[in-house]
Amino acid sequence: MATGIRDKVVILGMGCTRFGERWDAGGAELMVEAYLECIQDAGIEKKQIQAAWFGNCFPEIGLGQSALPLSVSLRLPNIPVTRVENFCASGTESFRGAVYAVASGAYDICLAMGMEKLKDTGYGGLPEFGSNAGPRNFLVQPSITAPGTFAQLASGYAAKYKVADDVVKRGMAHVSAKSHANGVKNPKAHLRKAVSEDQIMAAPMIAHPLGLFDCCGVSDGAACAIVTTPEIARSLGKKDLVSVKAIQIALSNGYEFGYNEWEVDHFVTTTIASKRAYEEAGIKNPREELSAIEVHDCFSITELVTMEDLHISPRGGAIKDIMDGFYDADGKIPCQIDGGLKCFGHPIGASGLRMIYEMYLQLLGRAGERQLKDPKFGLTHNLGGFPFMNVCSVAIVGRYGK
Amino acid sequence: MVGITAYGGGIPRLRLNRMAIMQNMGWFAPGLFSAAQGERSMCNWDEDTMTLAVGAARDCLKGMDKKTVDAVYLASTSLPFSTRQNSGILASALNLQESGLVTADVTSSLKSGTTAILTAIDALKGGEKKSVLVTAADARPTKAAWFFEMWYGDGAASLLMGKDKVIAEFKGAHSVSCDFVHTYRGAEAKFDYGWEERWIRDEGFTKIIPEAMKGLLQKCGLTMKDVSKVAFPCYLGKRVHGDIAKTIGVGKDQLVDNLHEVLGDTGAAHPLVMFISALEKAKPGDKIILASFGQGCDALLFEVTNAIKDLPQRNGIQGSLAHRKEEGNYAKYLKFRELINVEMGIRAEATKQTALSALWRHRKMVLGMVGGKCKACGTPQFPKTSICVNPSCDAVHSQEDHEFADKTGIIKSFTGDLLAVSVDPPAVYGLVQFEGGGRTMADFTDCEFSDVKVGQKVEMSFRIKYYDDKRDFHGYFWKAVPRV
Numbered sequence: 001m002a003t004g005i006r007d008k009v010v011i012l013g014m015g016c017t018r019f020g021e022r023w024d025a026g027g028a029e030l031m032v033e034a035y036l037e038c039i040q041d042a043g044i045e046k047k048q049i050q051a052a053w054f055g056n057c058f059p060e061i062g063l064g065q066s067a068l069p070l071s072v073s074l075r076l077p078n079i080p081v082t083r084v085e086n087f088c089a090s091g092t093e094s095f096r097g098a099v100y101a102v103a104s105g106a107y108d109i110c111l112a113m114g115m116e117k118l119k120d121t122g123y124g125g126l127p128e129f130g131s132n133a134g135p136r137n138f139l140v141q142p143s144i145t146a147p148g149t150f151a152q153l154a155s156g157y158a159a160k161y162k163v164a165d166d167v168v169k170r171g172m173a174h175v176s177a178k179s180h181a182n183g184v185k186n187p188k189a190h191l192r193k194a195v196s197e198d199q200i201m202a203a204p205m206i207a208h209p210l211g212l213f214d215c216c217g218v219s220d221g222a223a224c225a226i227v228t229t230p231e232i233a234r235s236l237g238k239k240d241l242v243s244v245k246a247i248q249i250a251l252s253n254g255y256e257f258g259y260n261e262w263e264v265d266h267f268v269t270t271t272i273a274s275k276r277a278y279e280e281a282g283i284k285n286p287r288e289e290l291s292a293i294e295v296h297d298c299f300s301i302t303e304l305v306t307m308e309d310l311h312i313s314p315r316g317g318a319i320k321d322i323m324d325g326f327y328d329a330d331g332k333i334p335c336q337i338d339g340g341l342k343c344f345g346h347p348i349g350a351s352g353l354r355m356i357y358e359m360y361l362q363l364l365g366r367a368g369e370r371q372l373k374d375p376k377f378g379l380t381h382n383l384g385g386f387p388f389m390n391v392c393s394v395a396i397v398g399r400y401g402k
Numbered sequence: 403m404v405g406i407t408a409y410g411g412g413i414p415r416l417r418l419n420r421m422a423i424m425q426n427m428g429w430f431a432p433g434l435f436s437a438a439q440g441e442r443s444m445c446n447w448d449e450d451t452m453t454l455a456v457g458a459a460r461d462c463l464k465g466m467d468k469k470t471v472d473a474v475y476l477a478s479t480s481l482p483f484s485t486r487q488n489s490g491i492l493a494s495a496l497n498l499q500e501s502g503l504v505t506a507d508v509t510s511s512l513k514s515g516t517t518a519i520l521t522a523i524d525a526l527k528g529g530e531k532k533s534v535l536v537t538a539a540d541a542r543p544t545k546a547a548w549f550f551e552m553w554y555g556d557g558a559a560s561l562l563m564g565k566d567k568v569i570a571e572f573k574g575a576h577s578v579s580c581d582f583v584h585t586y587r588g589a590e591a592k593f594d595y596g597w598e599e600r601w602i603r604d605e606g607f608t609k610i611i612p613e614a615m616k617g618l619l620q621k622c623g624l625t626m627k628d629v630s631k632v633a634f635p636c637y638l639g640k641r642v643h644g645d646i647a648k649t650i651g652v653g654k655d656q657l658v659d660n661l662h663e664v665l666g667d668t669g670a671a672h673p674l675v676m677f678i679s680a681l682e683k684a685k686p687g688d689k690i691i692l693a694s695f696g697q698g699c700d701a702l703l704f705e706v707t708n709a710i711k712d713l714p715q716r717n718g719i720q721g722s723l724a725h726r727k728e729e730g731n732y733a734k735y736l737k738f739r740e741l742i743n744v745e746m747g748i749r750a751e752a753t754k755q756t757a758l759s760a761l762w763r764h765r766k767m768v769l770g771m772v773g774g775k776c777k778a779c780g781t782p783q784f785p786k787t788s789i790c791v792n793p794s795c796d797a798v799h800s801q802e803d804h805e806f807a808d809k810t811g812i813i814k815s816f817t818g819d820l821l822a823v824s825v826d827p828p829a830v831y832g833l834v835q836f837e838g839g840g841r842t843m844a845d846f847t848d849c850e851f852s853d854v855k856v857g858q859k860v861e862m863s864f865r866i867k868y869y870d871d872k873r874d875f876h877g878y879f880w881k882a883v884p885r886v
Contacts, residue, residue, distance in 0.1 A: 121748070122748045123747060123748040123749050124821075125749070125821050128749045128750075128752040128823070129752055130752025130753045130754050130755075131752075131753050131754050131755045131756065131757070132752070132753060135756075135757030135759075135760035135761075136760050136764055138754075138756075138757075138868075139756070139760065139761060139764060139768045139867070139877065139879065140764075140767065140768055140785070140879055141843070142829075142831040142843055142844055142845040142881075143819075143822045143823060143824065143829055143831070143845065144819070144822065144831060144843065145819055145821045145822045147817075147819065147821055148817045148819035148821065148822055148829065148831065149817075149843075151817035151819070152815035152816060152817050152832055152833065153815070155815045155816055155817070155832070155856050156814060156815040156833075156856070158856075159814075159815075159856040159857065205818075205820055205828075206819075206820055206821055207817045207818065207819040207820060207821060207822075207828070208817050208818040208819075208828065208851070210817075253793075254787075254791050255791060255793055257841070257842075257843065258783050258784070258791035258840075258841065259781070259783075259791050259792060259793070259841075260781075260835065260839050260840070260841060263814065264814050264815035264833055388833065388843060
């Protein structure tokens with residue numbers, strides 16, 4: 001009988017680069033930067049790493065396919081290294097691979113690396129692949145972009161709950177303003193500037209009703225984790241341990257896009273993955289028990305509806321909670337305390353591990369100016385693809401043994 | 403009885419005010435003023451001869467049994483492909499049976515529309531064919547600031563020809579074929595080249611058309627007085643058209659308007675467009691002459707029957723002319739026709755190669771908007787897949803073909819995207835829920851973003867999806883048109 005991942009694996013060390021337009025660094029340099037912080041934090045030597053997973057989404061504009069970019073960049077000693085790609089969940093997928101490998105007993109110590117080098121395209125936004133997106137997709141898929149597909153949640157949500165468009169827009173603006181306020185305090189964030197709700201609402205339109213500040217940045221970055229068993233961590237002299245409480249992935253099966261029910265108002269996958277994650281972590285009431293959350297705020301509207309899909313805000317109640325400051329830094333459950341995708345930007349493969357990195361720091365009391373008081377459970381969430389067809393990951397980390 | 407069993411119109415929604423051409427280019431070509439009355443139709447950026455042809459043919463087949471169509475003739479002088487039969491694209495877009503169907507492109511002359519009709523009549527009379535779809539369409543490229551730009555319009559017309567429930571009986575025809583070159587376009591050229599209009603009027607229109615009509619009337623044992631309406635094209639404006647009619651003995655009340663002020667000359671389609679505009683107002687017993695002009699003239703006589711009263715409702719020419727939006731921005735017209743070189747950004751440089759093998763495999767889905775309907779649970783779905791999308795069904799290999807092109811839909815969500823590459827930003831698209839079930843994410847077209855709402859009705863339209871300029875390939879797919 002499967003028992004889930006709770007408390008079977010702990011994080012031995014983590015590292016994360018400064019995110020941003022890293023004109024100074026390619027994918028290899030970013031990975032080395034994250035790795036050096038991580039291995040130092042773990043307090044082990046390279047040769048103790050027995051297997052590695054590499055999360056990376058767009059090898060076409062990075063270092064190419066396979067896991068070789070990771071093994072070569074870190075000069076890993078011919079260990080098994082696997083590249084995983086699952087859209088924006090790629091980073092969390094690499095973490096899942098490493099964690100499961102340790103939990104299986106196949107290895108003692110594993111590494112997960114997420115990296116994306118996006119700013120080598122020559123233009124803003126995510127790369128455009130044209131017919132390289134797949135011969136069939138190219139023939140029938142509308143000329144969609146990420147903001148254009150996520151933006152539709154706003155019209156679907158407003159129609160479903162009969163909320164005025166400007167009320168949704170104001171709720172979205174608060175989401176972004178809150179994240180910008182948090183990002184100011186994070187030296188590793190890409191954007192470190194406070195922005196007011198009014199500024200956000202007046203910004204140029206990207207994909208209606210998403211303005212510039214409703215969209216996260218596009219940036220370069222890498223984040224890394226080394227995981228092991230609680231016993232080995234203790235034997236290495238680690239006292240405060242952060243353990244994995246849950247990792248869940250849920251993928252669309254075409255229902256949203258192809259069946260007649262979904263109303264473009266929520267994420268089917270997040271609703272399912274978060275429920276499974278709470279069960280795996282032993283969380284009964286997420287609104288009461290979660291200490292902090294890092295969710296996939298690729299766009300402000302994504303974060304807004306995700307508050308409901310995570311079963312924290314009631315259906316149709318996210319805007320009220322958001323405007324009440326429930327998710328602000330001084331609210332009941334701070335959301336994006338590190339600044340989120342909004343301020344970090346979104347190097348696809350790295351984001352999931354970047355979120356876990358923040359929760360790891362918070363749980364160990366190492367978050368500096370951003371430190372929350374006595375956090376217990378930190379949830380991270382990624383949403384890759386489009387609202388109508390996507391990959392969702394939800395991970396929960398917490399203090400080991402508590 | 404052989405004749406016409408249905409008709410359809412395909413005039414694009416946009417109309418360029420001719421004064422917009424004058425205002426922008428009059429400094430350079432002041433003579434254009436003489437032709438600057440009214441408006442001409444213009445393709446949206448995602449329309450061309452092919453999409454107009456599909457629109458007219460769909461209108462024509464409304465309420466008709468398309469399963470019996472056994473030949474498709476497409477007449478035009480501005481087809482997207484030199485090889486790859488364009489009528490084959492049309493047949494696929496209409497999701498006609500592939501087996502037993504003859505398709506043919508009739509081209510290279512402005513009289514190709516009437517020649518296609520004559521060929522259809524021959525096939526029907528010979529008994530080989532039962533129902534022939536004749537579609538004529540043109541959207542001809544023209545140089546900026548020249549009379550062709552003023553005179554020409556874009557449009558299509560379609561006639562279903564058959565033997566049952568004939569609404570206009572074929573009574574006879576006479577053709578004159580001669581190498582009169584008033585305009586021409588070389589095989590490698592993009593634009594028409596033409597000779598002096600006065601010569602074309604005097605030696606061409608005024609001599610060749612009456613010769614064909616005279617032959618027709620003689621064959622039919624009639625005189626011009628027996629004819630109710632005479633439709634012959636003349637692209638040289640309304641006044642010249644009227645002058646020619648007078649010279650050749652066609653009375654004012656007999657002459658079918660050449661639609662210069664509201665449409666422009668639609669090339670190979672124009673004789674059919676004008677003829678249909680007359681048919682729409684005709685009474686049973688009316689005799690109508692349909693004549694063309696281009697390297698000769700085909701003149702045909704039809705007599706309207708009682709069955710015209712039973713023809714199901716359609717847009718026709720009147721309806722598609724009434725569905726209009728004026729475009730006063732000449733620069734937009736120039737961009738839509740790729741007459742100015744606009745920076746589209748690096749994002750637009752992504753490769754657009756068409757996998758011909760994938761297109762073949764998915765031809766019904768791509769060109770015909772054919773999805774599936776589960777035989778087990780009845781769920782319509784797009785695309786058709788191996789396993790039913792209904793989570794409580796999950797049946798395997800249970801889907802039969804299901805057409806979505808003629809279904810109306812409701813907008814469930816939408817956006818206006820300024821990041822996406824678009825000729826006419828914002829790119830408007832959203833989720834469409836079809837009446838009776840099934841849904842898809844679709845590009846929207848022929849709409850103003852500010853008018854789009856959740857819950858709004860849409861209809862599907864066959865449009866240009868992409869143009870691969872590196873390989874000269876026109877890619878087509880279906881888009882949603884919000885109803886205002």
